[in-house]
Amino acid sequence: MKPVATSRSVTGIPTGRLAVWWVVASEIVIFGGLLGSYIMHRLGHPEFGDYASHTNTAAGAFNTLVLLSSSLSVVLAHHAAENKDGKKAFRYLWLTILGGLTFLLVKSHEWSTEISHGYTITTNAFWSFYYTAAGLHGLHVIGGMVIMAIISFEARKGRNLQRVELIGLYWHFVDLVWIFLFPLLYIAK
Amino acid sequence: MSHAEEQSFFHKYMWSTDHKMIGMQYLFTGMAMALIGGFMAYVFRMQLAFPNIAVPGFGQVSPGQYNALVTNHGSIMIFWVAMPVLIAAFGNYLIPLMIGADDMVFPRLNRLSYQIFLLSALVLIASFFVEGGAFGGAWTAYPPLSAKSQYSLTPLGATLWITAVALEFVAFLIGGINFVTTAMNARAPGMKMFDVPLVVWMIVIASIMFMASVGPLIAGAFMLIFDQTVGTGFFDPDKGGDPVLWQHLFWFFGHPEVYVVLLPACGIVAEIITVFSRKKMFGYKTVLYTTFATGILSFFVWAHHQFISGIDPRMANVFTVTTVLISVPIAEMMFVYIATLYGGQITLSVPMLWALAFIGEFLLGGVTGLFLGASGADIYFHDTYFVLAHFHYTFVPIAIIAVFAGLTYWFPKMFGRHMSEKLGKLHFWGTIIPFNMIFIPLFILGAAGQHRRIYSYEHFPELATPALQDLRVLATMSLVVMLSCQIIFLYNFFSSTTGGKKASRNPWKANTLEWTAESPPPHGNFPTLPSVYRGPYEYSVPGREEDYWPQDQPAETR
Numbered sequence: 001m002k003p004v005a006t007s008r009s010v011t012g013i014p015t016g017r018l019a020v021w022w023v024v025a026s027e028i029v030i031f032g033g034l035l036g037s038y039i040m041h042r043l044g045h046p047e048f049g050d051y052a053s054h055t056n057t058a059a060g061a062f063n064t065l066v067l068l069s070s071s072l073s074v075v076l077a078h079h080a081a082e083n084k085d086g087k088k089a090f091r092y093l094w095l096t097i098l099g100g101l102t103f104l105l106v107k108s109h110e111w112s113t114e115i116s117h118g119y120t121i122t123t124n125a126f127w128s129f130y131y132t133a134a135g136l137h138g139l140h141v142i143g144g145m146v147i148m149a150i151i152s153f154e155a156r157k158g159r160n161l162q163r164v165e166l167i168g169l170y171w172h173f174v175d176l177v178w179i180f181l182f183p184l185l186y187i188a189k
Numbered sequence: 190m191s192h193a194e195e196q197s198f199f200h201k202y203m204w205s206t207d208h209k210m211i212g213m214q215y216l217f218t219g220m221a222m223a224l225i226g227g228f229m230a231y232v233f234r235m236q237l238a239f240p241n242i243a244v245p246g247f248g249q250v251s252p253g254q255y256n257a258l259v260t261n262h263g264s265i266m267i268f269w270v271a272m273p274v275l276i277a278a279f280g281n282y283l284i285p286l287m288i289g290a291d292d293m294v295f296p297r298l299n300r301l302s303y304q305i306f307l308l309s310a311l312v313l314i315a316s317f318f319v320e321g322g323a324f325g326g327a328w329t330a331y332p333p334l335s336a337k338s339q340y341s342l343t344p345l346g347a348t349l350w351i352t353a354v355a356l357e358f359v360a361f362l363i364g365g366i367n368f369v370t371t372a373m374n375a376r377a378p379g380m381k382m383f384d385v386p387l388v389v390w391m392i393v394i395a396s397i398m399f400m401a402s403v404g405p406l407i408a409g410a411f412m413l414i415f416d417q418t419v420g421t422g423f424f425d426p427d428k429g430g431d432p433v434l435w436q437h438l439f440w441f442f443g444h445p446e447v448y449v450v451l452l453p454a455c456g457i458v459a460e461i462i463t464v465f466s467r468k469k470m471f472g473y474k475t476v477l478y479t480t481f482a483t484g485i486l487s488f489f490v491w492a493h494h495q496f497i498s499g500i501d502p503r504m505a506n507v508f509t510v511t512t513v514l515i516s517v518p519i520a521e522m523m524f525v526y527i528a529t530l531y532g533g534q535i536t537l538s539v540p541m542l543w544a545l546a547f548i549g550e551f552l553l554g555g556v557t558g559l560f561l562g563a564s565g566a567d568i569y570f571h572d573t574y575f576v577l578a579h580f581h582y583t584f585v586p587i588a589i590i591a592v593f594a595g596l597t598y599w600f601p602k603m604f605g606r607h608m609s610e611k612l613g614k615l616h617f618w619g620t621i622i623p624f625n626m627i628f629i630p631l632f633i634l635g636a637a638g639q640h641r642r643i644y645s646y647e648h649f650p651e652l653a654t655p656a657l658q659d660l661r662v663l664a665t666m667s668l669v670v671m672l673s674c675q676i677i678f679l680y681n682f683f684s685s686t687t688g689g690k691k692a693s694r695n696p697w698k699a700n701t702l703e704w705t706a707e708s709p710p711p712h713g714n715f716p717t718l719p720s721v722y723r724g725p726y727e728y729s730v731p732g733r734e735e736d737y738w739p740q741d742q743p744a745e746t747r
Contacts (some may be wrong), residue, residue, distance in 0.1 A: 003292035004718060005285060005375035015294050018370045026362050026400040033405025033441075037412075037423075037434055045429060121421055125429030128421040132411060 020166045024173045027140070031177050034136065038129045038184065051126035053189045054119055059110045060186035063103050064178065070099025071175045074148075074168040081155060081164035089164050090156035093148055096171065100145045107138060130185055137181060140174050206296035207712055211303050212282030213603075218310060219274035225314075226265035227672055233258040233644075238658075238665035240645040253342060255644035256325030261313070263328035264350070267446070268357050269310055271588035275453040276361070276399075277306070279595055280368050280392040282603065286703035286710060287386050289377025289719040289741070293367045302364035309356035316349035324350035327642060329439060332424035332432045336416040348417050355410040358403050365396035377702070377741075379721035384740065386701050386725040387476060391456030395449045398484050402445035409438035436498060440491040447583070448487045452480060454591035455522060458544045461598050462526055464699045465541035466533025467736050469726035472525045479518035479525075486515045496564045497571050505564040512562035516555060523552055534729070534736075538697075539613035543594035546621050547586045554582030557632070572642075575635030578628045585624060593620070593678070600682075601696050605708040606689030612681040619674030626667035630660035698737045701725050705741055 006015060042048045077092030111131075121131040144167065151163045205211060228246075235242075236250040243249045250258070281299065285292050293299050317323045324346040326335040335351075338344035372393045376385070412423035413435065422428020424435050455476075463470055470476060492500055492508040526548055535541070557579040560566050570576060593616075600608050639652050646652040646661075695704040702721070706714050719741035727738040 003290070003294070003296060003713075005290035005292050005371060006294045008290070008294075008375045010374050010376045010380075013374070015370050015374045018374060019295065019366050022366045022369055022400065026365075026404060029401055029404025030407045031404075033438060034408035034411075036405065037408065037438065040434070041429075041431070044431075121415070121419055122428075125422055128412075128415065128423055128428075128430075132415060132421075136408075136411065 014162065016162060016166050017169070020169045024169065027173060027177075031133075031136070031180075034129075034133055035180060035184065038133060041125060041129065042184075042188075045125065048126045049189055051124060052130075052185065054114065054117070055130070055186050055189075056110050056113070057186045057189075059106050060182050063106050064182050066099050066102050066106070067175045067178050070096045070103075071172055073099065074171045078165045078168045081161040084158070084161065086155045086158040086161060089161065090152045093152040093155065093164065093167075097145050097148055097152075100141050100148075103141060104138065107134065133181060134185065137174070137177050140177070144171055144174050204300070206292070206300045208281045208285050208293045208296070208299060209603075209710065211299050212278045212280075214303050215273045215281060215306065216278035218307060219270050219278060222265050222269040222273075222310060226262050226270060227675070229258045229262040229265070231668060231672055233262070234665040234668050236644060237646075238662045240647050250644070252644045253322065253325055256327075256642065257317075257323040257343070257346070259642060260325050260327050260350075261317070261323055264354070265313070266584070266588060267328065267450070268354060269313065271450045271584070272357075272361060273306060274592050275450055275457075275588065276368075276392055276395055277303075277364055279388070279453060279457065279599075280364075280396075282599070283703060284368060284371055284389055284392065285375070286602075286706060286714055287389050287701050288372060288375060288380060289702045289715065289721060290371065290375040291713045291715065291718065294371045294375050295367050298363060299367050302360050302367070305356055305363065306360035309353045309360060312349055312356060313353035316346045316353065319345040319349065321346055329443070330413070330435075331439075332413065332416065332435050335435075336413060336424050338417070344417070348414060351410050351413050351417070355407060355414075358407055358410075361396075361399060362403065365400055368396045369393055377719050377721045380740075383473065383477075384721055384724045386456075387459040387470065387473070388453065388456030390477060391452040391459075391480065394480055394484055395452040398445050398452075398487065399449045402442045402449075402488065405438045406442040409435055412438075433495075433498060433500075436495050437491070440494045441488075443494065444491040445484075445487045447580075448483055450587050451519075451583070452484075454547065454587040455480075457591050457595040457598070458526065458547050460699075460701065461540045461544040461594055462529055463726045463728060464598075464697050465536045465538055465544070466530050467728045468529055468533040469724075469728055470525070471528035471531075473724070473726065475525050476522055479521045482518040483515060483522075486511060486518070490515055490562075493562055493564070493567070496567045502564075509562060509564045513559060516559060516562075519555060520552075523548055523555075539608070539610060539617060540594050540598035542614065542617050543590055543597065546617070547590045547594060550582060550590060550621075550624070551586040554579055554584075554586065557582060570635065572640055573635040574631045574639045574641060577641055578631040578635055581628050581631075585628075589620070589624075593617075596682070598697070599703075600685070601692035602703055602706075602708050602710070604686045604689070605692050606685050606687075607692050607696070608681050608685040608689060612677055616674055616677040616681065619677060620671055623667040623671035623674070627664045627671065630664045634660055634664075695739075698735075700727060700737050700739050702740055705739060 009015060011018065073092050073095040077089045077096065080088035080092055119127050121128055148167045148171070151160070151167050154160045155164055202210065232244050232247045232250060233255055235244040236255055281293070321343045324341065324343050326341050326347065330351065334340045335347055338347065341347050372385070372389055415421040416423055416425065422430040424430045424432045426432070459470060459476065490508060490512045492504060493512045496505050561570055561576060561579055597608060597613055634657060637652065637657060639646065639657070692708045694706070694708055697704070702719055705719060721740045722742065722744050723738065723740055725740055729736045730738055
């Protein structure tokens, strides 16, 4: 039973959307801190460029394409939800989840290759950052997929369609973090 | 909004989504942790006053145990007492009531935040019992001491400690979302931004500052955990890392954090001084704008904790300027408070005594900060007891004095009964006088060069003089007196919940909305949700018969 407070909206912005923006803001500070530390290290250690040459740029580029497309599919899911088409939203949400799954599969292939070539989290500071940053991002992808799945089942029944937009917002943020990770870890060699 | 009257004990007390119950959960957990943190202070101060003599109730204090005691005392008091009580307990209890809402906007998320917080406390307590013992690398946890078990000698304790801290951060991030969205969106009709009581503003701004500052340290916590357990070298120069990186990540959070806890304390004091001087806040907008200024500036002072860690002296100059600057808006806030009191019809009730003590003691703490903020002077003072006395003169007003002010003020609302005024005054003096007698000697000891985090000064000839040792004994004895007097509070608090004089809705004749609800408020708070017609501090308005004007009373025709 929701309290009256949940449906009030003094600012005019729906409360759920406000909350997701605050979540995204705090996550930006977390990733900002991590990536800022990486950049400071990188500036002081030019040899990171050499270490980074062993990352798989093609896989990274493919994953970027996958995530960007999945952001498109989540926008289409939102559009369907706006038109009260819960079943269509469900399909587009699962397309997005599929995108996330593809991303994770490519990443696990990358990581197993890199580890088998001897590049582990303890190899040197570059690789420590690489696995930590991409790993934290990956955890957020997994979390997003789980929440998206839960929302999709509600949406298919026509319930809480406003949440499709909210998980979409979060997914765009996850995509955005990757847009920073890709140049920092793959392109800058 | 209604719930079935028959709620099981579990549902009502342990699985509640009611903001008032969750607030109480945070309050009692915080109070329990305060007893643990206070006990730790008793033990290590006894060791300092009577070195190597077994402490009654604890036993012999080894150097490693001393380090673990001071580390966990500091960590507990900041993360498991100040934050949960000032922000989560008062914030949860007061915000929906004071803005005229029936609960927080996300009650189940609220419950989750408490559960994660409780888990963090349990993880920390678990660290006391693992092999090797509790972490002893100071609450600041600088690597390599905190990262390498061959230095810390507490491999399990160190990882449990940082895990507990990280969980606490997550709990407060989640809780903060509730506070901010509720205050932004769930206000009563007619409650404009400048009609919101200052304590609500303060808790919301504190939550925003927390969210904006804790991120890099969460990243740092992951890095530290990996250094400790996996063998990465984020902070290890041999592996391409940098220990000073941790310092920056820690203090970028650590400094705004002290204002995160200061702001709610100032908010509590604001509510009390207006009610008990029957005067409006001298400058509501001034207080608000100085708070914004303090909040923003607080992100630009952090390296004053690192003046002698090897940072570029030119950077130290910059941080000296910003640090000294930040005293201006805070001082302005205190001056507005004093101006609020001036000419008022003062009642020296127990909450008012605490609020006045806050202002006086905090000002002393603040001015001693200037010596530390000046990088030149800090070369001498860094890591001495001068620093310690400075931050206790600020933290104790924040985490103890303002908390007692708030608890004695809102007790009638929370429990529907009054605490004993007599016992309250006895507790007040039995806390304030010993408090000063603990820390003034410590200022003197610090100025004499006594360094922090040393378990005994027996082997430092210049510090082992009888005169200085007498000061240590004086401080310790005063602490024992102060801790003993807290029994008065505990007795007063708990016996009054059932045996105190019954309280009316508005015993203090205050304006803010929580005083229009029953004492204690039922689930849902208000049978009819209120509307708001004016600001929160309309006291002694000329031409009116009553010297107060509740926010929810419609304007009469005069």
